[in-house]
Amino acid sequence: MSDNNGQIKKMMIILSKASLENVYAAFVLANGARMEGIQAEIFFTFFGLEAIHKDKLEHLHTATVGNPAMHIPTLIGGLPGMEAFATSMMKKEMEKLDIPGVKEFLEIMNASGVKLWACRLAMDMFHYKKEDMIDELDGVLTVGDFYKQGSGEGTHMLFI
C-alpha cells in the first residue's frame, strides 16, 4: 500500500501553446510549486517550444481573436496591430505586479531548480536544433523519457 497521503511532490507541466497567457500560466504554476518546496518540470511541445526559442521568446503575443473573454468583437481583434496592442497592455500590467519577462522568468525557474525539457518530436517537426533554444534547457526528451522523469509517488501532470 502507498503511504503517500495525497501530498503533491512533483508537478509535471506540459506546455503546448505559446500565447502569452498560456506561457505565464505554466511558468507561474511551475515556479509556484518550487516556492512551496514541490519539484517542477516543464515539457515544451509543439507551439510551446516558442517560449524557449532564443529568437522567439521575447515576441510572444496574447491572442485577440477567438477569445470571448477579451470582450472585443472578433473582427476588431483581427485588425492589424490589435494583438500587439493587447500584448503591450498585458505586459504593462504584469510589470506593475512585479512579474518578470519571459527570458528572466526562464532564468529564475532554472535557478529555482525547475527542469526545462523540449519535446524531441516537436523539435524535429519545426526543424529546431538544440542550439536554437535557451542555454537553460535541460535537454530534449521523448514522451517516454518525460514520463520516466515523472515517476514516483505524488506526481501530478498538467497539460496546457
Next chain:
Amino acid sequence: MTPRHWEVIDYLQKEWKSETPLSIRRIGKSGVVDIKEFYALFPEGPLKISSKIAGIPKPASCI
C-alpha cells in the same frame, strides 16, 4: 542553520521593517543572496521557510 542562513534572515527582517514587499525575484536581485543559493539554503520552500524563521508574515505572492 549556518551564519549564511542568518545573514539572509537578517536581510528579510530588515526588508520587512522597511515595508518592502518580498518576492523571490526581488530577493534574487538584492545582492544578499541569489535565487539558486536561496533555494539551496531553504530547499523546502525558500520564502515560506525563511519568513517563518524570521518571524515575519509569509509574503502573499505567487511569484
